[in-house]
Amino acid sequence: MDLTGHDVVLVTLDSCRYDTAVAAQTPNLDRLSRLLRAETSGTYTLPAHTAFFTGNLPRPLEGGYPLGPHTVAAIWRSMAARPTSRTVGIDFNGRTLMDHYRASGFTVIGAGGVTFFDPAEPNNCLPGLFDQFHYFGRTNRDAGSPAARVASRSDNLTLTHAAELGRLCRGQDRFFLFVNCPSTHIPYTTPDNPLTPAVVPLLERLYELHDSKRSDPAAFSEAEVGVLLGLQRQALEWADRQLGSLFGSLAGRRVLVVVCADHGDEFGEAGRYGHAHAHPTITTVPLWCGLLGR
Numbered sequence: 001m002d003l004t005g006h007d008v009v010l011v012t013l014d015s016c017r018y019d020t021a022v023a024a025q026t027p028n029l030d031r032l033s034r035l036l037r038a039e040t041s042g043t044y045t046l047p048a049h050t051a052f053f054t055g056n057l058p059r060p061l062e063g064g065y066p067l068g069p070h071t072v073a074a075i076w077r078s079m080a081a082r083p084t085s086r087t088v089g090i091d092f093n094g095r096t097l098m099d100h101y102r103a104s105g106f107t108v109i110g111a112g113g114v115t116f117f118d119p120a121e122p123n124n125c126l127p128g129l130f131d132q133f134h135y136f137g138r139t140n141r142d143a144g145s146p147a148a149r150v151a152s153r154s155d156n157l158t159l160t161h162a163a164e165l166g167r168l169c170r171g172q173d174r175f176f177l178f179v180n181c182p183s184t185h186i187p188y189t190t191p192d193n194p195l196t197p198a199v200v201p202l203l204e205r206l207y208e209l210h211d212s213k214r215s216d217p218a219a220f221s222e223a224e225v226g227v228l229l230g231l232q233r234q235a236l237e238w239a240d241r242q243l244g245s246l247f248g249s250l251a252g253r254r255v256l257v258v259v260c261a262d263h264g265d266e267f268g269e270a271g272r273y274g275h276a277h278a279h280p281t282i283t284t285v286p287l288w289c290g291l292l293g294r
């Protein structure tokens with residue numbers, strides 16, 4: 001299996017829980033592979049992506065990564081890692097996947113929507129790893145009030161721009177496209193699922209608990225947790241439809257695709273909320289992978 005000439009689409013569904021993916025209808029992602037239960041090495045966006053960009057994707061808990069008729073133990077593996085006899089998709093040279101693909105003649109494109117990817121913030125290290133980075137989210141320098149954060153979202157979601165990202169890729173001889181999708185990140189709103197008055201107090205409480213890292217196992221009733229899980233499920237289903245249109249627009253190209261969450265979200269299972277702390281709801285994430293085209 002020679003994957004060195006394949007274009008690449010690497011997608012992170014920010015904060016998407018594994019059980020959200022189990023409950024969701026994701027026909028476009030399911031065409032890549034079955035849903036894999038995987039373990040991520042980061043509990044929030046920065047360390048998770050730092051691991052991914054050095055080839056350390058979430059690891060499937062059972063078996064390897066299916067790529068068409070093949071299964072590999074690792075999709076990418078740094079030449080700096082210990083030698084292995086396991087099957088590897090692509091051994092890469094360079095500090096990051098983006099360095100490797102750039103040196104191999106690919107155009108390296110990034111797109112994102114959570115603030116770690118805002119190139120206007122000079123202290124962010126991730127967007128500078130790309131030749132070009134398209135950021136659609138809000139800036140961290142905006143007021144962080146609940147009213148500013150608990151909001152309907154459309155243009156500030158990366159996958160709202162799926163058609164233009166597809167056009168950008170089709171214009172390249174070879175491309176590596178990374179897409180960070182904030183739709184599955186709190187407040188979970190999408191063009192198909194705008195904010196409603198009923199969920200505003202729930203989301204404001206969730207933000208407060210996430211920010212404070214306060215333990216409060218009784219902060220939400222079971223029914224309220226069900227509402228939050230439903231919001232994230234609908235956000236994933238919207239992302240699946242947008243990704244389906246992106247994949248369709250790349251018909252005729254040979255593309256290696258990986259879609260995974262960077263980390264999950266805790267809704268009080270062990271008393272805490274959000275992410276950036278170690279708990280199985282945060283470290284267990286969904287992953288799909290596969291090959292598009294010939």
Ligand SMILES: [Zn+2]
Nearest residue numbers: 014015045262
């Ligand atoms: Zn994240």
